[in-house]
Amino acid sequence: MMEEEELEFAEDLEAILHLTPEVQLAIEQVFPSQDPLDRSDFNAVEYINTLFPTEQSLANIDDVVSKIRLKIRRLDDNIRTVVRGQTNVGQDGRQVKEITRDIKQLDHAKRHLTTSITTLNHLHMLAGGVDSLEAMTRKRQYGEVANLLQGVVNVLEHFHKYMGIPQIRQLSERVKAAQSELGTQILADFEESFPSQGSKRPGGPSNVLRDACLVANVLDLRIKQEIIKKFIKQQLSEYLVLFQENQDVAWLDKIDRRYAWIKRQLVDYEEKYGRMFPEEWCMTERIAVEFCHITRVELAKVMRTRAKEIEVKLLLFAIQRTTNFEVLLAKRFTGCTLTDTPGKKPESPLASTNPFLDDEGGEDVGADKDEDLPRKPKAPDNPFHGIVSKCFEPHLYVYIESQDKNLGELIDRFVADFRAQGPPKAGTEEGGAVLPSCADLFVYYKKCMVQCSQLSTGEPMIALTTIFQKFLREYAWKILSGNLPKSNSNSGGLTISSLLKEKEGSEAAKFTVDELCLICSILSTAEYCLATTQQLEEKLKEKVDKLLVERIHLTGEMDTFSTVISNSIQLLVQDLDAACDPALTAMSKMPWQSVEHVGDQSPYVTSIIMHIKQNVPNIRENLASTRKYFTQFCIKFTNSFIPKFINHLFRCKPISMVGAEQLLLDTHSLKTVLLDLPSIGSQVLRKAPASYTKIVVKGMTRAEMILKVVMAPHEPPVVFVDNYIKLLADGNPETFQKILDMKGLKRSEQSSMLELFRQRLPTPPSGADGGPSLFSTTPEQESSRIRKLEKLIKKRL
Numbered sequence: 001m002m003e004e005e006e007l008e009f010a011e012d013l014e015a016i017l018h019l020t021p022e023v024q025l026a027i028e029q030v031f032p033s034q035d036p037l038d039r040s041d042f043n044a045v046e047y048i049n050t051l052f053p054t055e056q057s058l059a060n061i062d063d064v065v066s067k068i069r070l071k072i073r074r075l076d077d078n079i080r081t082v083v084r085g086q087t088n089v090g091q092d093g094r095q096v097k098e099i100t101r102d103i104k105q106l107d108h109a110k111r112h113l114t115t116s117i118t119t120l121n122h123l124h125m126l127a128g129g130v131d132s133l134e135a136m137t138r139k140r141q142y143g144e145v146a147n148l149l150q151g152v153v154n155v156l157e158h159f160h161k162y163m164g165i166p167q168i169r170q171l172s173e174r175v176k177a178a179q180s181e182l183g184t185q186i187l188a189d190f191e192e193s194f195p196s197q198g199s200k201r202p203g204g205p206s207n208v209l210r211d212a213c214l215v216a217n218v219l220d221l222r223i224k225q226e227i228i229k230k231f232i233k234q235q236l237s238e239y240l241v242l243f244q245e246n247q248d249v250a251w252l253d254k255i256d257r258r259y260a261w262i263k264r265q266l267v268d269y270e271e272k273y274g275r276m277f278p279e280e281w282c283m284t285e286r287i288a289v290e291f292c293h294i295t296r297v298e299l300a301k302v303m304r305t306r307a308k309e310i311e312v313k314l315l316l317f318a319i320q321r322t323t324n325f326e327v328l329l330a331k332r333f334t335g336c337t338l339t340d341t342p343g344k345k346p347e348s349p350l351a352s353t354n355p356f357l358d359d360e361g362g363e364d365v366g367a368d369k370d371e372d373l374p375r376k377p378k379a380p381d382n383p384f385h386g387i388v389s390k391c392f393e394p395h396l397y398v399y400i401e402s403q404d405k406n407l408g409e410l411i412d413r414f415v416a417d418f419r420a421q422g423p424p425k426a427g428t429e430e431g432g433a434v435l436p437s438c439a440d441l442f443v444y445y446k447k448c449m450v451q452c453s454q455l456s457t458g459e460p461m462i463a464l465t466t467i468f469q470k471f472l473r474e475y476a477w478k479i480l481s482g483n484l485p486k487s488n489s490n491s492g493g494l495t496i497s498s499l500l501k502e503k504e505g506s507e508a509a510k511f512t513v514d515e516l517c518l519i520c521s522i523l524s525t526a527e528y529c530l531a532t533t534q535q536l537e538e539k540l541k542e543k544v545d546k547l548l549v550e551r552i553h554l555t556g557e558m559d560t561f562s563t564v565i566s567n568s569i570q571l572l573v574q575d576l577d578a579a580c581d582p583a584l585t586a587m588s589k590m591p592w593q594s595v596e597h598v599g600d601q602s603p604y605v606t607s608i609i610m611h612i613k614q615n616v617p618n619i620r621e622n623l624a625s626t627r628k629y630f631t632q633f634c635i636k637f638t639n640s641f642i643p644k645f646i647n648h649l650f651r652c653k654p655i656s657m658v659g660a661e662q663l664l665l666d667t668h669s670l671k672t673v674l675l676d677l678p679s680i681g682s683q684v685l686r687k688a689p690a691s692y693t694k695i696v697v698k699g700m701t702r703a704e705m706i707l708k709v710v711m712a713p714h715e716p717p718v719v720f721v722d723n724y725i726k727l728l729a730d731g732n733p734e735t736f737q738k739i740l741d742m743k744g745l746k747r748s749e750q751s752s753m754l755e756l757f758r759q760r761l762p763t764p765p766s767g768a769d770g771g772p773s774l775f776s777t778t779p780e781q782e783s784s785r786i787r788k789l790e791k792l793i794k795k796r797l
Helices: 002-016 021-030 044-051 056-139 142-162 166-193 207-218 221-242 252-273 283-305 312-332 389-395 397-421 436-455 459-483 496-500 513-543 546-551 555-589 603-622 627-651 657-675 690-711 717-728 733-743 747-760 779-796
Strands: none
Touching (some): 166 221, 207 221, 221 252, 221 283, 252 312, 283 312, 283 389, 397 436, 397 459, 436 459, 436 513, 459 513, 459 546, 513 555, 555 603, 603 657, 627 657, 657 690, 690 717, 690 733
């Protein structure tokens, strides 16, 4: 039984003494030991084998057991000592805790005693201060009261949590009563010194009032505001009398006197009362601001009464003087009082981003030089901007109507000048350049925009925009479209015989060189107007109120100028096109069936090239500043000429083999000229735009393919039809019939050919539109056909 109990005790002890690796490692670091008994992985069998490695060593077993028992007894003694020591530590801890509690009690007692002493001192100061405050108030010793009152108020703040104590509450009520009495007394003193009715008392300010202001700083804010209000009202009472609505000096033409009066008044105030009020009250600025509010109201009232007498010069004069005064205020004052004075703080104007004028005051272009126009304040963030001048906004319709009239007169002057001076002449500096009147118009627009934005960024800007739109359209109609040369489509005076006699085609020219120059000038001017109108729209949107931005749009006017550009280009195209028409007509009338041999290019080709070389260099020179529109001219002419050339080609019937070869040579010559069209006659060779070259190659290649089909034998029919479909990729039977007409086939032959053509047409893809269609060809196929054609032409030559 004993052995079993010992075994169970050993197992329990092992379970109790089982430590985690982390704890075991910490113990080994704190208490390093080489004893095997202290190892965490102690093995009793190994330990015994170490003690008794052989049987002979068992002879010493008694000594070993004695040593182990001795070690056990020592361990027991150490454990007992430690346990007893821990018992004493708990007792010591309780003693320390009691000492700490006593110390804390002493600390609390000390803190409470300090607070009590401080509170008693404050109470003594408060009681004495209240007594002194009441006595000084009765004697009007405001200098001493100002310092004492602030101290009493500060001390009283310490007693807010003691207001339940009757004595403390009584002292607080006495302080409030003293403050109320001081406020009433100070207001009475100011009323006595500066009465609302009657004249001011002679003499300067008293020291009593100066000290009273210091006291007012400590009292309720209402007292300070009442003092300021009454004093400013008294200072401006004379102004209200002198500039009453019924007085002659109240009108706009004498507005300078209002600002001169306030300048004198402010100088007088600073001399007499500048030191009476504390500097942080900013009394000078407050007087000036209240003057502005009163002036704005009075001016608005007198302008409503005498609205019919307001003229634009008078209005601009008043605005000029007023904005100058607002600039002066910004230089003198900071605007710190605008947030706590009656009336709304005026909005700061937007900073100007006008790119068109260096000086936004601008020159009076197209307007009366004697007008005294308002100039924009130098500081864009002037806090006083609009504080008075806002009253003029309801009457800006006078300014808008004036600009309407001025712009109408300006347009009429442009028309008269154009008629008197005549259109720009070719070969001069003015030839093809922007018309000077265009720049004058937009300079005047910029000046008007800047002026109006200084006066208002609201509805007047919208009204001005409407005026701008009106006269932009009028300029486009009267100056630009109205002066475009009229196109005369009747060319019946020319005969085919005259062309065949090669009279150089001079009769075919419809516009003179000067007229072509005029068209180019109008085109350049329209382009300038288009770009500048877009900029004008952007600047108007920058200057107008954000809520009104959506109402600013000049899209219609920009479209008008785009139409002028398009019409000008069309006129140039029509002129060159019409010059080439007689030559094309002559081509279609020539007996191509009787041509016996292929020679140089035909006379009609020479005539076309001559007209191109006469017109295109002049147009290019006059459109030098608008290169993209010259490219458009070339593209539009090519798009017009090539289909017309192909149509006339179909009229050349019947054609012999030699005649077709001659036409092929002519077509190649025209193709070469058209490819060089953008730089023809120029000393500087420029590569034509890829878009233009593509149009020429595609169109003229079709003409060459038509002639190649005509040259091909129509026997056997199947080969001829397949060759046509391959070369022209045109599924239209009408085109095929025109080819047959050019070959001179009889109607009976044509019928069988047409039937075969319909049979040989490829079936269109599913979902495609029914009927004839064009068949696409790859760029490689088209390039191959062009190379074959060039070889054929070289062979014929």
